[in-house]
Amino acid sequence: MSFLELQDITKSYGTLNAVSDVTLSVEKGEFVSLLGPSGCGKTTTLQMIAGFVEPTSGTIRLDGRDITHAKANSRGLGIVFQSYALFPHMTVFDNVCFGLEMQRVPKGERRPRVEEALELVHLAAYAGRYPRELSGGQRQRVALARAIVIRPPVLLLDEPLSNLDAKLREAMQFELRDIQRKVGTTTVMVTHDQAEAFSISDRVVVMESGRITQIDQPYRIYEHPETEFISRFVGKTNLLPGTVQAVNDRAATVSLGGVPVEIDAGALVRGDTVTLCIRPEKLRLTGSGLGRLPGRVAERYFLGSQWLYHIDGPLGTLMAVTPNDGSAPLDTGEPVGLDWTPSVVRVHRGRLAEAPDPTLEAH
Ligand SMILES: Nc1ncnc2c1ncn2[C@@H]1O[C@H](COP(=O)(O)OP(=O)(O)OP(=O)(O)O)[C@@H](O)[C@H]1O
Numbered sequence: 001m002s003f004l005e006l007q008d009i010t011k012s013y014g015t016l017n018a019v020s021d022v023t024l025s026v027e028k029g030e031f032v033s034l035l036g037p038s039g040c041g042k043t044t045t046l047q048m049i050a051g052f053v054e055p056t057s058g059t060i061r062l063d064g065r066d067i068t069h070a071k072a073n074s075r076g077l078g079i080v081f082q083s084y085a086l087f088p089h090m091t092v093f094d095n096v097c098f099g100l101e102m103q104r105v106p107k108g109e110r111r112p113r114v115e116e117a118l119e120l121v122h123l124a125a126y127a128g129r130y131p132r133e134l135s136g137g138q139r140q141r142v143a144l145a146r147a148i149v150i151r152p153p154v155l156l157l158d159e160p161l162s163n164l165d166a167k168l169r170e171a172m173q174f175e176l177r178d179i180q181r182k183v184g185t186t187t188v189m190v191t192h193d194q195a196e197a198f199s200i201s202d203r204v205v206v207m208e209s210g211r212i213t214q215i216d217q218p219y220r221i222y223e224h225p226e227t228e229f230i231s232r233f234v235g236k237t238n239l240l241p242g243t244v245q246a247v248n249d250r251a252a253t254v255s256l257g258g259v260p261v262e263i264d265a266g267a268l269v270r271g272d273t274v275t276l277c278i279r280p281e282k283l284r285l286t287g288s289g290l291g292r293l294p295g296r297v298a299e300r301y302f303l304g305s306q307w308l309y310h311i312d313g314p315l316g317t318l319m320a321v322t323p324n325d326g327s328a329p330l331d332t333g334e335p336v337g338l339d340w341t342p343s344v345v346r347v348h349r350g351r352l353a354e355a356p357d358p359t360l361e362a363h
């Protein structure tokens with residue numbers, strides 16, 4: 001049995017199922033992220049674990065104990081809410097100390113524990129300030145310290161870093177992972193930021209419209225997305241609708257609007273309608289006349305560590321990303337070849353509802 005178990009959890013509001021049949025097992029010490037677009041049920045799921053929202057049906061177990069209907073304060077979990085509510089009339093120190101008082105931790109132990117927690121979030125120098133005297137990011141870190149200080153069996157984090165600037169956010173992601181490893185706390189984090197979910201989680205749980213559609217290690221979610229939605233939501237991707245023309249032992253030929261493309265066969269049969277997904281970084285730009293397809297640079301975008309190109313060709317406009325290795329980028333209008341290794345092509349059955357606009361995919 002896992003440390004934290006959600007079994008067939010559903011939460012309905014009238015006719016809306018905010019969360020449907022969610023089953024999830026989290027091991028002790030594991031860091032799991034719930035990832036998905038706005039409104040997919042992440043916060044509702046977290047609030048049910050926390051005890052602030054009661055499931056309509058299903059069971060939640062913590063360390064073997066059924067806590068489905070247990071009061072929130074009896075669960076003793078550490079929580080950082082999406083809207084992290086600090087006590088405005090209390091200093092940073094007192095805000096963090098509050099949980100220890102509630103837990104009746106002996107007075108002599110409180111100060112060192114609060115100081116240690118503030119140290120972990122780099123706010124030791126702000127202990128005497130009031131929340132109104134802090135930036136949004138600093139308040140968010142106080143909320144984190146307040147959750148960690150009680151040494152909870154499970155830490156629940158709802159977009160804990162959303163108010164930090166890009167640099168601090170990245171630094172805090174590593175910090176958070178470090179803190180979590182050091183303290184060994186089982187953690188469930190909600191985020192709609194895939195880079196954040198990937199960089200710090202052991203496993204990522206992808207949610208769509210109240211349901212879990214994939215639970216996997218970050219690398220697997222990115223490389224082997226199980227639904228078309230995931231391949232679109234997670235990272236950038238080129239989506240190419242086609243039809244299987246021929247299948248032999250190992251390879252299949254897919255016709256993409258009349259252009260034949262070879263891929264690994266998998267379990268395809270002739271006539272299947274498919275959508276091929278190729279990540280932009282897996283497309284290699286070669287010299288004109290080489291590679292699998294001809295193309296021409298339509299646009300280029302500087303991303304700092306990479307160049308993103310829109311390449312016009314027989315399959316429409318494809319995105320390709322190359323590392324910025326310091327050499328001169330390609331010019332718009334320049335003819336190129338496009339190449340890839342067949343094994344990098346992911347195949348989804350069925351056809352997209354609408355043709356993808358690469359600029360919209362580029363988020
Ligand atoms: N108390 C409520 N009453 C009615 N509907 C609700 C309630 N709470 C949430 N919902 C609905 O349930 C769905 C899931 O909401 P939830 O807050 O879990 O989404 P989320 O994934 O956390 O989104 P976000 O990324 O925007 O925070 C939404 O459609 C929301 O409108």
Ligand SMILES: [Mg+2]
Pocket residue numbers: 042043044082158
């Ligand atoms: Mg939310």
